[in-house]
């Protein structure tokens with residue numbers, strides 16, 4: 001049974017159809033890549049899944065239930081976390097504080113509990129701290145927990161975003177160009193981390209222009225062009241698909 005199922009999703013922006021009747025499934029425990037030329041609609045798909053946009057048509061099922069129309073924080077609490085194409089960190093907060101901020105939407109205590117610092121709130125804070133430290137450990141940034149985010153290298157800032165998403169305890173992790181701006185060594189480390197994530201039972205859906213990374217880590221690849229799916233299958237099958245080759249050759253820019 002699928003963990004995530006997109007069914008005939010369509011999103012228009014004025015006269016432009018950014019995503020057109022798109023359907024695909026993500027199986028639990030898999031690593032799926034969403035690729036396509038610039039402007040193909042990949043980020044829009046992520047924004048639809050995470051509740052930033054509402055589709056004009058279609059359905060989004062997570063664990064067999066519709067998440068259509070839900071607010072982003074509700075979707076996160078159900079077990080979907082994401083990172084963004086451009087780094088979105090609190091640069092003047094510490095590495096640990098950045099991860100803790102990501103846990104915030106999981107907390108149930110209200111304003112009154114915060115004001116009076118109730119037992120429940122203290123418990124939730126301690127749990128958030130444990131999860132945050134564990135996430136930093138996972139990405140290899142525990143030793144830098146006290147540093148300001150802005151003092152981390154670019155590659156480590158990307159890993160910090162990954163840790164922040166991980167600390168929410170997701171079943172599905174959505175990564176928008178996780179290797180963007182990384183050097184070769186950082187990319188290799190990321191590939192190992194993504195495989196390690198899957199080994200812990202987390203399902204990964206990623207957008208990535210680095211084809212070597214995509215081909216190396218993904219079991220399934222979905223290819224978009226002008227908002228429509230033109231291919232879906234194993235890296236080998238997709239690489240040799242004439243429609244994909246044509247779309248790839250037809251674009252001047254790197255995927």
Ligand SMILES: Nc1ncnc2c1ncn2[C@@H]1O[C@H](COP(=O)(O)OP(=O)(O)OP(=O)(O)O)[C@@H](O)[C@H]1O
Pocket residue numbers: 013016018036037038039040041042043044045
């Ligand atoms: N909020 C918006 N309003 C209007 N048009 C938008 C909006 N978001 C995206 N688009 C348009 O929808 C199309 C798909 O954009 P999207 O960012 O999803 O593509 P992408 O495949 O992620 O591209 P890239 O690889 O460059 O990040 C583009 O033509 C884009 O200009």
